[in-house]
Amino acid sequence: MTVFDDAVPAVANLDPDLRDAVRRAATDAAADGITFYVNSGWRSPAFQDQLLRDAVTRYGSAAEAARWVATADTSPHVHGDAIDVGQWDASSWLSTHGVDYGLCQIYDNESWHYELRPEAVGGRCPDRYADPTDDPRMQP
Numbered sequence: 789m790t791v792f793d794d795a796v797p798a799v800a801n802l803d804p805d806l807r808d809a810v811r812r813a814a815t816d817a818a819a820d821g822i823t824f825y826v827n828s829g830w831r832s833p834a835f836q837d838q839l840l841r842d843a844v845t846r847y848g849s850a851a852e853a854a855r856w857v858a859t860a861d862t863s864p865h866v867h868g869d870a871i872d873v874g875q876w877d878a879s880s881w882l883s884t885h886g887v888d889y890g891l892c893q894i895y896d897n898e899s900w901h902y903e904l905r906p907e908a909v910g911g912r913c914p915d916r917y918a919d920p921t922d923d924p925r926m927q928p
Contacts, residue, residue: 790814791824791871801830803868806904809889810871817881825874827900833860854926855897855919862926864903872900887913895919 789796791807791814799807814824831839837860843853857863864870873879879900882891890906892913893899905913917923 789826791826793826796826798829798831799826801868802871803904805906806869806871809891809904810873810902813882813886813889813891816885817878820881822877822881823875824878826871827874828865828872829870830868831863831865833866836860836863836866851921854921858920858926864925870894870901870903872898873902874900887911894923 789799791799791810793799802810810824817824836858840853840857840859843857844850847853847856858865860866865872873882882902883893883899886892886902887908888910890904890909891902892905892908893916894901894903895918896916897919908914920926
């Protein structure tokens with residue numbers, strides 16, 4: 789799906805300001821031949837819980853899974869405040885130009901995960917966390 793697929797809840801349920809910023813960026817990136825695909829956007833709490841259970845199985849422990857998947861209570865995806873952009877060229881384009889739209893990479897280990905930071909426009913994105921376990925928002 790692309791960032792323009794309004795019929796898809798993962799896009800339609802994004803925070804309107806985030807969706808607008810991503811769409812403006814996607815429109816400008818298209819001039820460079822780049823399409824923004826959405827690997828994940830808004831997620832239901834039930835889906836987030838399932839992703840966390842799957843991560844525990846995949847990584848072997850809750851502690852290691854927490855480096856990659858947040859709980860439904862803490863995930864910005866559940867609130868529509870985060871988007872995971874697919875394809876390397878799109879995430880690379882955003883790493884260079886995202887700040888112009890307030891779109892910032894939040895974690896060093898997730899080059900695809902972007903959140904809106906309007907205060908960054910015209911400046912720089914805040915320092916990234918190594919992974920979600922370093923993010924104070926992820927603490928219970």
